[in-house]
Amino acid sequence: MDKLSRPLAFVAALGRMVLWGVQETGTLALFALQGIAGILYPPFYWRMFFQCMVNIGFLSLPVVALTALFSGGVIALQSYTGMAQYHVSSAIASIVVLAVVRELGPVLAGLMVAGRVGAAMAAEIGTMQVTNQVDALRTLSTNPIKYLVSPRLLAATLALPFLVLIADILGVLGGFTVSVIKLGFSTQGYIAATYNAVTSNDIIVGLVKAGVFGFIIALMSCYNGYRSRGGAQGVGAATTAAVVSSSILLLVFDYLLTDIFFAK
Amino acid sequence: MNNSVPKIRIRGLSKSFGSNHVLRNINMDVALGTSFVVIGGSGSGKSVLLRCILGLMTPDSGSIEIDGHNILTLPHRQRIAKLQQIGMLFQNAALFDSLPVWENISFALLSGQHPDKNKVSRNEGKQIACKILEQVGLNSSVADLYPDELSGGMQKRVGLARAIAAKPNILLFDEPTTGLDPIMGAVIDGLIVDCVKKLGSTAIAITHDMASAQRIGDQAAMLYKGELIWQGPANSLMDSGNPYVDQFTHGSRHGPIKVELK
Ligand SMILES: Nc1ncnc2c1ncn2[C@@H]1O[C@H](COP(=O)(O)OP(=O)(O)O)[C@@H](O)[C@H]1O
Ligand SMILES: [Mg+2]
Numbered sequence: 130m131d132k133l134s135r136p137l138a139f140v141a142a143l144g145r146m147v148l149w150g151v152q153e154t155g156t157l158a159l160f161a162l163q164g165i166a167g168i169l170y171p172p173f174y175w176r177m178f179f180q181c182m183v184n185i186g187f188l189s190l191p192v193v194a195l196t197a198l199f200s201g202g203v204i205a206l207q208s209y210t211g212m213a214q215y216h217v218s219s220a221i222a223s224i225v226v227l228a229v230v231r232e233l234g235p236v237l238a239g240l241m242v243a244g245r246v247g248a249a250m251a252a253e254i255g256t257m258q259v260t261n262q263v264d265a266l267r268t269l270s271t272n273p274i275k276y277l278v279s280p281r282l283l284a285a286t287l288a289l290p291f292l293v294l295i296a297d298i299l300g301v302l303g304g305f306t307v308s309v310i311k312l313g314f315s316t317q318g319y320i321a322a323t324y325n326a327v328t329s330n331d332i333i334v335g336l337v338k339a340g341v342f343g344f345i346i347a348l349m350s351c352y353n354g355y356r357s358r359g360g361a362q363g364v365g366a367a368t369t370a371a372v373v374s375s376s377i378l379l380l381v382f383d384y385l386l387t388d389i390f391f392a393k
Numbered sequence: 394m395n396n397s398v399p400k401i402r403i404r405g406l407s408k409s410f411g412s413n414h415v416l417r418n419i420n421m422d423v424a425l426g427t428s429f430v431v432i433g434g435s436g437s438g439k440s441v442l443l444r445c446i447l448g449l450m451t452p453d454s455g456s457i458e459i460d461g462h463n464i465l466t467l468p469h470r471q472r473i474a475k476l477q478q479i480g481m482l483f484q485n486a487a488l489f490d491s492l493p494v495w496e497n498i499s500f501a502l503l504s505g506q507h508p509d510k511n512k513v514s515r516n517e518g519k520q521i522a523c524k525i526l527e528q529v530g531l532n533s534s535v536a537d538l539y540p541d542e543l544s545g546g547m548q549k550r551v552g553l554a555r556a557i558a559a560k561p562n563i564l565l566f567d568e569p570t571t572g573l574d575p576i577m578g579a580v581i582d583g584l585i586v587d588c589v590k591k592l593g594s595t596a597i598a599i600t601h602d603m604a605s606a607q608r609i610g611d612q613a614a615m616l617y618k619g620e621l622i623w624q625g626p627a628n629s630l631m632d633s634g635n636p637y638v639d640q641f642t643h644g645s646r647h648g649p650i651k652v653e654l655k
Contacts, residue, residue, distance in 0.1 A: 172504065253491070261487035264449050268481040269501045269555075270473065 160274070160352050167272065167279030178280035185246050185343075186288035190295065192245060193238045197296035200233050201225055201303030209312050221312075222319045223326030225304030230331045231391065234296040235289075236383055239342035242289060243375045247350040250281060251371035254354030255364035263355070278351040282344060289343030290336040297335065334390045341386065342379050349375035398461045400425040400563065400595040401446070406455035408441055415441045417619040419455070423612070428589055428596040430610030430627055432603070432641065434650075437616045439599040440484065443565050446597070448476050459563070480561035480594075484568045486552035488540035494551050495522035495536035501559040525554045528591075529584050546577040550584065557588050564589055566598040570605045582608040603642050606630060615641065617650065 167173075208224045254277055257263050266273045301323060308314045353371040357363045399422040406419040415438040423429040433439050444450040446457055448464065456463045459475050467475065488497050496503070499518035513521065523533035529550040540548060549569060556564060569585060570578035582605050589596045598609045606613055610627030615638050623635040631642055640648030 257489075260485060261483050262489055264444075264447075265481070265483060265487040265489070267449060268447055268476075268479065269504070269559075270477045271500075271504055 157348075157352055160278075160355070161348055163274045164278040164282045164348065164351070167275035168283050172275075174276055174280050177276065178284055181281050181284035182288055184249075185242065185285055186291050189238075189242050189245055189288075189292055192241050193292050193296050194299050196237050196241055197229070197234060197300040198303040200237060201229050201300035201305075202307040203303075204228050204233070205304040205307040205312070209308075219318065219322035219325075221308055221314070222304070222322035225308075226301050226323045226327045227331065229300030229304070230297050230327055230335050231387075232335075232383070234293045234300055235335050235338040235342060236380070238289065238292045238296045238339065239346065239379045239383075240376055242285075242292065242343070243346045243350075243372055243379060246285070247346045247371050247375050248368050250347065250350035251354035251357075251368045252364055254278075254351055255357035255367040258355060258357045259360055259363055274355075278347075278355070281347045281351055285343035285347035286340050287343070289339040289346075293336060293339035297332065334386070337390075338383060338386050341382055345378050345382060346375045349378060399423055399458075400460065401429075401597070402456075402458040402461075403446075404456045404458075406442075406445060406452050406457065408438075408445060408450065408452045414619050416445070416452070419616075419619075419621055421614060421621060421624070423595055423597060425595055426593055427611040428586075428598065428609055428627075430606040430613040431597065431599045431616055431621075432601060432606050432613065432630075432638075433599070433616035434601060434641070438619055439616055440567055442616070443481070443567055443597070443599060446565065447479060447481060448472065477559075478561050479563045479565060480556035480559065481565045482549070482552045482556045482567065482569055484571065486540075486548040488548060488551055488555070490540045493537050493539055494526070494543070495519045497540065497551060498522040498525055498554045498558050500555065521558070522554070525558055526551075528557075528588070529554045530580070546573050546581070549573065549581050553581070553584060553588065557592060560592055562592070562594050564592070564594045564596045566596065566600075566609075568600055568602075569598060569609075570600065570602045575604070578602065578605060579608070585609055601641075603630065 204225050205221055208221050212220060254263075257277070263273045263277075266276055305319055305323070308319050309316055350371040353367040353374065354364075357367040401421075401423040403419055403421045406416055407414070408416040419442065421429065431439055431442065441450065445452045452465070455465075457465055459478075462471070462475065464472050464475050488494075489500070492500070495518070499513065499522045502513040502521060503515065503518045505512045519536065523536055526533050526535060531547065531550055531554075535543070535547065535551075540551065543551065553569075564585075566585060569581055573581060585596075585598070586609060588594075596609070598606075600606050600609075607627055607630055612624065613627040613630050614621045614624040615635070616622075617637055623633060623638045625633060630638065633639060633642075636649050639645075640650050646652070
């Protein structure tokens with residue numbers, strides 16, 4: 130009896146964890162469905178949507194632009210030191226453009242937005258939850274998920290591809306600037322090599338990734354904010370959870386999408 | 394008017410959180426056009442009672458009838474329609490802090506819940522909001538401020554303005570005077586009485602402020618350990634003859650109510 134109880138306790142603990150995981154996933158999925166349904170069925174809160182668009186798409190531009198610019202430059206520098214012996218300038222151009230368009234653009238823009246916008250979304254909705262503003266919405270016959278979550282989901286999903294497009298351009302520009310000014314490559318040669326290396330498919334897949342990342346960030350941030358309980362401390366915890374969970378999920382989905390689209 | 398069916402009738406209402414039995418077998422009737430005050434200590438379940446009526450919480454058992462229809466068993470649409478007739482003033486006012494005062498007030502109107510018209514434009518909404526602001530004793534210059542720029546008393550007034558904007562026929566108040574000085578408390582009570590009268594609404598107010606209870610209420614009840622242990626006219630609160638109510642109303646340390654220090 131005693132010998133069995135230890136492994137049994139372990140199995141029970143494992144079972145509890147699995148159940149908890151299933152329940153958590155189910156709640157999140159239901160939340161996501163309600164959020165999407167809110168986009169599809171009227172009324173849609175356009176005013177809220179435009180505010181979110183400006184906040185996510187426009188106000189994130191400086192952060193994303195700087196990140197992309199320097200990342201592109203760093204890649205040019207690093208790949209040059211790695212390949213200085215071969216003297217192949219075209220290789221550097223193609224490394225820069227592919228790295229930026231396929232991976233760095235979407236991932237870095239996504240992580241920056243997760244930190245900047247995700248935290249703010251979770252904090253705002255969390256504060257509304259713990260100060261009864263979400264309940265107040267209900268008493269004014271407004272579905273809080275439709276009002277708060279749906280516009281954010283749509284805005285983030287649309288704004289991120291736009292941000293990534295800018296990040297792509299600036300990342301390549303960063304690599305170009307370093308290569309031409311610091312490493313002394315020819316302008317025409319670098320541009321030609323960039324054009325030859327990148328395909329429209331690379332760009333499109335990068336933008337699709339961006340849309341998925343935007344959805345993930347908004348979903349995790351709204352979800353964690355919406356579930357906040359227990360005052361300022363609860364809101365703080367929700368904000369942290371929002372940024373951490375959306376960043377990790379973003380990287381997981383980056384791998385999955387890369388595996389689907391690029392791996393042969 | 395038909396006074397035989399109470400506007401709100403609650404029967405056998407119970408709600409527990411785990412082993413914490415917050416409401417046990419609550420029965421109360423609120424007649425049309427009257428105000429009902431529920432008094433009780435902190436944590437006695439007053440807010441939970443209002444949340445159940447508002448449909449923000451589902452009770453474990455019992456019924457809540459509005460105009461004779463149990464809102465807990467009504468089909469979704471009809472239930473929403475019933476709940477739309479309720480205006481609520483939250484304990485901390487719960488104003489939307491991302492919206493200016495006027496948009497807080499006309500929130501329900503802008504989303505198409507005006508009783509007389511279908512949808513109100515933003516311009517009209519602002520005009521209506523200014524009128525309601527006057528009604529609660531605020532200058533219309535307040536309309537463009539944000540909630541965090543207002544004092545506690547002003548927030549309560551704006552909360553009241555938001556609650557009455559769609560002309561609800563039921564009004565609920567959660568500790569309307571808590572956190573205000575006695576004079577401001579009296580002013581808010583006065584406004585509440587005016588608004589309720591003007592709309593001809595039926596009201597439930599919960600409070601632990603005796604002066605407030607007597608100013609607002611026609612009928613009163615005391616909630617203690619999840620049960621309504623006394624009901625009677627609000628003006629008999631101070632001499633109810635019930636030892637619990639007496640201790641509470643006189644704020645005495647001695648009596649049947651033992652203060653639990655957790
Ligand atoms: N959502 C909830 N989950 C668990 N317990 C709750 C919840 N809401 C209220 N309670 C408990 O119900 C009791 C009554 O709370 P409340 O109605 O807010 O008291 P008050 O009379 O001061 O308004 C408290 O013990 C509180 O802990
Ligand atoms: Mg309360």
